[in-house]
Each structure stands twice: as structure tokens, then as C-alpha cells.
Amino acid sequence: MELIGKRNESENEPQVSISNVVLPFDDLEDTKFPVLRYLMKPAIRERSITQIFAIRESFKTLFAQSIAISIATGKSNIERWEVLNPRSVLYVDGELAVYDIVERIRTFNKKLLPNLSIYPNDAILDGPIASLTNSRWRKEFKDFAVDHKFKLVIFDNMSSLAPGIDENSKKDWSPINQFFLELKRAGIAVIFIHHAGKTVGRFSRGHSSLEDSIDCSILIEKTRGVPDGTPDISVTFTKFRALIGPKHRMPKRFVLKGKTWCSAPIKGDDRLRIIVGYAIEGMSSEHIGKIMKPSVTRQDIDGFLNRARARGLIDISGLTEAGSEWLGFRQSE
Numbered sequence: 001m002e003l004i005g006k007r008n009e010s011e012n013e014p015q016v017s018i019s020n021v022v023l024p025f026d027d028l029e030d031t032k033f034p035v036l037r038y039l040m041k042p043a044i045r046e047r048s049i050t051q052i053f054a055i056r057e058s059f060k061t062l063f064a065q066s067i068a069i070s071i072a073t074g075k076s077n078i079e080r081w082e083v084l085n086p087r088s089v090l091y092v093d094g095e096l097a098v099y100d101i102v103e104r105i106r107t108f109n110k111k112l113l114p115n116l117s118i119y120p121n122d123a124i125l126d127g128p129i130a131s132l133t134n135s136r137w138r139k140e141f142k143d144f145a146v147d148h149k150f151k152l153v154i155f156d157n158m159s160s161l162a163p164g165i166d167e168n169s170k171k172d173w174s175p176i177n178q179f180f181l182e183l184k185r186a187g188i189a190v191i192f193i194h195h196a197g198k199t200v201g202r203f204s205r206g207h208s209s210l211e212d213s214i215d216c217s218i219l220i221e222k223t224r225g226v227p228d229g230t231p232d233i234s235v236t237f238t239k240f241r242a243l244i245g246p247k248h249r250m251p252k253r254f255v256l257k258g259k260t261w262c263s264a265p266i267k268g269d270d271r272l273r274i275i276v277g278y279a280i281e282g283m284s285s286e287h288i289g290k291i292m293k294p295s296v297t298r299q300d301i302d303g304f305l306n307r308a309r310a311r312g313l314i315d316i317s318g319l320t321e322a323g324s325e326w327l328g329f330r331q332s333e
Helices: 024-030 060-073 098-108 134-145 170-185 268-280 284-293 299-308 319-329
Strands: 038-040 049-054 087-091 117-120 154-157 189-195 215-221 232-240 252-257 260-264
Touching: 024 284, 038 060, 049 060, 049 170, 060 087, 060 098, 060 117, 060 154, 060 189, 098 117, 134 170, 170 189, 232 268, 268 284, 268 299, 284 299
Parallel strands: 049 189, 049 215, 087 117, 087 154, 154 189
Antiparallel strands: 215 232, 232 252, 252 260
């Protein structure tokens, strides 16, 4: 997409006046801007910023790597998520050993991957370590990503790539947010991986300003009642700026079988946990029913909530202490 006006990089000042970039709506409507297409439907669009967050050991890196490989190859490794064309992807890894990166990626694809590049901090002995807090690195990285025409960059993860930052400070997050917006304006989609905070289920760790500029936020949670180490997760969109229908807003369960994340039904306490999570956010039973249809009907919602009250998980004031523990609300390490 061609931006209106360009910046003088040396002075970081617009080369044109405000009067040149403010347009009447009718003129804007008649301008043929490129349609933002999906890199991976329904989650990742061109020129977007996406957050994937979870508590530790919830397979968020494995899921993010499957997204990277799917988009790089043009063949989806996630059932019911669609990729139409291969795109160039850069994966910036801040903590994994290179051996582990290779082993995990080969879980999904054992062939050549010409559209996938890796920036492995672990392997850098003499060179620029990836650091989102370093202004010089951010500028050099942006120039590199633009020059090499990457369509998607994945940063894994914020804790390792932004060391020393005060996560509860809006001021500390601001340069990183602006950097992501600069990549977006340059035509590059961004995915960053982060840890969940105390309110697991809806927000990532740190200051809320981190989520101000994102287009899509994806929560990953481990399925309850399965053996430890089993790649069995639920995926929920907690924020989505683009239009998305109820069928995609409903949390989805995926189980890794071979090289594919296969969809599976959400049952038992996991289904009750989702319903309670929506209810304590103030969502009506009717709205919850629309989102979870057809697995749960509108008429079933009140029955689930009555069951939660009978178990002492919720009361008239909202979530009880027992309910908080049951939902898994805890600070990730």
C-alpha cells in the first residue's frame, strides 16, 4: 500500500504538510487502496499486528511456528485455517537453542523451506542480538525486513526480546508499539508472542497499552484432563478488529497429530470454563449462545451457569475465590 506522504528519515519529519494528507471522505472512498488479504484465514491479515499469549508450557511457540511454516509454504498445518499463497516469513527467536528450533520446525515440514528465515539469538556470537529495546537495532531490522520483502515477522517472545523492560510501564512499551506500527505501515504483518497475566483468559502480562495497537489477540490454553506434554490446546480470539463471524469467535480445540493441528470437540469442564469466562465479562446468555452455537444452544447456557453456581464457582457478585482458582487465574512466571 502506498502511504500518503513520506517521511524524511534523517529528521523523522513529514515532507508534506497536514493539509496534503487530510482528505475528504469521498476522495478517500474513491481512492483504490489495495484490499487487505489474509495471510492465514481467519487469523492473520496483511499489514496487521497479532498477539499470541498464554501461560508457560502452553505450546504457544509450537503453534506460532506452525503458523510460520503454513504461511511460508502456502499449505496450512492447522485444520480449518486456510492459506492461499506462500509468503516470505522471518521468525525472530529470542531464547530457543537452534537445535530445538530445527527439531520443532521439522515436526511440521521436512522439505526445503525457501520462504522461511530464522533470526536465532542463541546462535549469535559476534553480531547484532535481536533486541526490541535497542533503537538502533529496530531501525536496522526494519530496513532489513523491508529490503528482503518479508510479508510476516514473528517475534518470540517479548520477555526474551525486550529484556529489562518494565512491563507495567506504558512509557517502556511505547517505542516497541511504534516499531510494530512502522513495520505494519511498511507492508509487513507482525506476530508477537507474550505471556498471559493474572487474568488468564483475556489479557496478556504487563501494561494494557501493549494491546492498544494490535488487530488480533489470540489466547492459547492447555486442555484440562490430558497428560502433561500433550499438545492439546484451545484457541480463542480475545480481540479482532476485522470482521469475524460467531463461528470463528467460538474457542476452538486443537490436538497436534503428526504434523497437523486437528480440530477436536470442547467437552466437560473446558466448555463450562469458557461459558463462565464469557459470563463474568458481562456477556449475556443469548450472546454466549450465539458464539458457541451449535455445540451449545442458547437454552443450555443458563443450565451451565446454574451448575457453576451450585459448585460455588460464581455468585451474584461474580467469580468466587474457588472459581478463580478453578479458572486458572494466576500470574505466569
